[in-house]
Amino acid sequence: MTELVIVGAGPRGTGLLERIAANAAELLPADRPLAIHLVDPYPPGAGRIWRHDQSPLLRMNSMAEDVTMFTDERSTLDGPVRPGPSLAEWAPRQEEFAPYREVADPAVRAELRTLAPTDFPTRRAQSAYLDWVFRRAVAELPAHVTVTVHRDTVHRIEGPADGPQTVRLGDRTLAADHVVLTLGHLDSVPHPRYAADARFAARHGRFHLPPAYSADAADDLAALAPGEHVVLRGLGLASVDLVALLTEGRGGRFEPTGDGPALRYLPSGREPVLHLGSRRGVPYHSKTGYRLQGPPAPLPRYFDEAAVDAVLATGGQLELRRDFWPLMAKEIAFGHYHELFHAHPGRTALPWPEFLARYDRHAWYSPELAALVAEAVPDPADRIDFERLDHPLAGLELGTDEELQAHLRGYVTADADRRADPAHSADLGAFLALLSLFGRLPRVVASGRLTARSLAEEVDEWFFGYFSFLASGPPGFRLRQLLALSEAGVVRFLGADVRIERDEASGTWRASGATVPGHHVTATALVEAYLPKHALARTLDPVLGELHRTGRIVEEVVTDPDYTHRSGLVTIAAGDSRLLDPALGGAPHPRRTALGPHTSLRAAAAFARPRTDAPGFRQNDAAARALLRALAALPAAAPALAACAR
Structure with missing residues (x-):
């Protein structure tokens, strides 16, 4: 045997x-x-x-x-x-x-x-x-x-x-x-970066939760008191789960407002006050709630085995952003525009065969490609802009916390509306092309040709984080719930580039973001709202x-x-x-x-x-x-x- x-x-x-x-x-x-x-x-x-x-x-x-x-x-x-x-x-x-x-x-x-x-x-x-x-x-x-x-x-x-x-x-x-x-x-064991906050919490009798899987963290959350001010660092899937457990999980209810898909939150009175922040300052994009409206794009087209072979055949060490991302970005955009031209031709100004022939000829970052897209796709909202997607609050400074809450509610509403509207199915085309990259990405990593810094900062940190932000977000109804919680005052947004400092005198954490300079909130609990790595x-x-x-x-x-x-x-x-x-x-x-x-x-x-x-x-x-x-x-x-x- x-x-x-x-x-x-x-x-x-x-x-x-x-x-x-x-x-x-x-x-x-x-x-x-x-x-x-x-x-x-x-x-x-x-x-x-x-x-x-x-x-x-x-x-x-x-x-x-x-x-x-x-x-x-x-x-x-x-x-x-x-x-x-x-x-x-x-x-x-x-x-x-x-x-x-x-x-x-x-x-x-x-x-x-x-x-x-x-x-x-x-x-x-x-x-x-x-x-x-x-x-x-x-x-x-x-x-x-x-x-x-x-x-x-x-x-x-x-x-x-x-x-x-x-x-x-x-x-x-x-x-x-x-x-x-x-x-x-x-x-x-939690990363050393969390040790200082854990010791701080122990000294002052406060609550600190390191990264944890949501199902395993549910019992720990019972230590958070009703009305207690809690900072959640992170706005991805873990944060969404924890917010659900601390609101609906404590007896709160959502009900329709009668105004389209909008919801109203009816608190139970047992919820803490949740202050949410992250580097980007916005929740992950929700998943789309529709199917493709046109035929599937024939993927891969630009980031295929032959393209990877060609890059690997060049001499010297390679970097993801410099050597592979132009092909990857062009692939994602191809999925986006394939769906736009086939499913929504009225929003395009060129026949698809002409657009594709010219798109094939130009490199991703070339002025010629940018000019082609501007000519063929009149509405900027129909164009794909990776930098804008990656840094949606970049350069934004607001005067008050209430302006920030209103701005974030507008951003989340627009995102939830777009991800529920088949008129924007080009977003799903881009998502499917993004998924297709994973057929060849392991080979790029296994080649041993990427620099150590590129593997660390561009693959493990930037790309996988960016992928999760764009393509691994929550269902759309979770964003509607987040809006209702914000309007009820149970959730407060901190903005981009969140910073959290420890105040030994008061035994509290002070959290601030770059979006409202000079504004901060004080909390007696800190939750690292990330999945463990x-x-x-x-x-x-x-x-x-x-x-x-x-x-x-x-x-x-x-x-x-x-x-x-x-x-x-x-x-x-x-x-x-x-x-x-x-x-x-x-x-x-x-x-x-x-x-x-x-x-x-x-x-x-x-x-x-x-x-x-x-x-x-x-x-x-x-x-x-x-x-x-x-x-x-x-x-x-x-x-x-x-x-x-x-």
């Missing part, structure tokens, strides 16, 4: 299992039985982040039709494509998809029955979908492959590179021919921590004469995702693999939009095929490595 241990049974582990099932018939002979052990303290399929046990107020930021765990006709894989339903296709017709099991929670059952393709589901609905995907993957394994789930935590992995591995759980030991770490989103040197995951302490994994560190970048990610081989092991001279470990957001292969989400040739699915397929080949090649006489309880 050959043994495989997969540590982490959430969406990434489930996706790997699905690919093992898809490839086993080809790569694992029937006379080589395989026992798979999945280890996770949380439910298989959903894992920690998507577990059912969380507030029903917490939502996905994707529409139901945009969530799938399955490959399709657009997937470019070496293994077989195994189509399956998206969340939207599965939810109302669960009985048609084996293996069927009724969802236990009646509230989730009711949601799934009425879930529309363009709804933004609760995370508990996604939990039910992931549970079914896991059970389907298990059911599709061939008869000589078995699965055992261990609701436990792995603390240590030991063993030689050329022999069996010992996997130590809380109360037992598993032996394995190969171990895969699909650990998902992980926690770390995993850092290997500070990891709270026991098995990664042990492997790091014993020198068997290595943090991705990129160094050049001018800069050193420590990404906090675990370094893996680009081709098959095996862990690089310092004890083997930095070579891939033959019996250890890792997949997921804690690894150096960036931009590979565990689930994806249908028909986008998702990089995560390609990575899962490559890793599964490499695993099966390695397991099938083991000597037939090797001793069985059965799980043994202690």
Whole structure:
């Protein structure tokens, strides 16, 4: 019996299992039985982040039709494509998809029955979908492959590179021919930048919350008193979740005003006063609530494999903004203008073939391209302007706090209106082109050609932050709710370039923004409204921590004469995702693999939009095929490595 241990049974582990099932018939002979052990303290399929046990107020930021765990006709894989339903296709017709099991929670059952393709589901609905995907993957394994789930935590992995591995759980030991770490989103000891505020809070009996996953932070928020002034640093998804938990989660209600989509907030009286600020000073753009109005753009066109090859063929070190961003920006704008010209031709002044022929000829930053766009797209509101999008409050100075609140309410209203109006579907065209970049971005990073500073400041900081701001925001109704909370005085905006200082005399924080010079607010609580960023040197995951302490994994560190970048990610081989092991001279470990957001292969989400040739699915397929080949090649006489309880 050959043994495989997969540590982490959430969406990434489930996706790997699905690919093992898809490839086993080809790569694992029937006379080589395989026992798979999945280890996770949380439910298989959903894992920690998507577990059912969380507030029903917490939502996905994707529409139901945009969530799938399955490959399709657009997937470019070496293994077989195994189509399956998206969340939207599965939810109302669960009985048609084996293996069927009724969802236990009646509230989730009711949601799934009425879930529309363009709804933004609760995370508990996604939990039910992931549970079914896991059970389907298990059911599709061939008869000589078995699965055992261990609701436990792995603390240590030991063993030689050329022999069996010992996997130590809380109360037992598993032996394995190969171990895969699909650990998902992980926690770390808070970054030192938060230590001073934590000590300040402890000295003065105040509340400070470091970055945390919303479902895990819900109990901590109970310490915030009604009416207490709280600063939330960050205006992304974590902030949106925390605001929901501190308002609706405390008994407040939203009701229609009768004036279009506008809402009114009816406080419960238990809410704190929330002061929201960030570097940009505005919430993430909401997701669009409509579909493309024209045909999909043929992507990629400018940032394709040939274009990446051409840049990589140049000499010297490369920078993302200088060498790749012009191609990436032109790709995004192509998606935008393709939709504008095809779906809304009345707002354009040239035929599409003429525009495209001239667009092809000019570089992104050239005056000729700018002149072409100005000629062909008369209304500036229909043109894409990346700098304006990135810095919406740049250069704005207002005289009073009330002017700031009014300005931000106007900005949020305009954004919510635009993202709900199919007349602006060019924004969705740009979003889809932006998503397409991730098909080639991992290759750019893995090439080793980017300078350390570019990788740190332009990839890990700027690009992923910009992507999240433009494309990974909340559902539109969350912005309507934020407006209602602002009008009710429960939420106050701080503006751009927020600064937070500690006042030892009063034991309070003073928060200010650059948009209203000289204005500040005083708060007795500070919440870092960001999702945690995993850092290997500070990891709270026991098995990664042990492997790091014993020198068997290595943090991705990129160094050049001018800069050193420590990404906090675990370094893996680009081709098959095996862990690089310092004890083997930095070579891939033959019996250890890792997949997921804690690894150096960036931009590979565990689930994806249908028909986008998702990089995560390609990575899962490559890793599964490499695993099966390695397991099938083991000597037939090797001793069985059965799980043994202690």
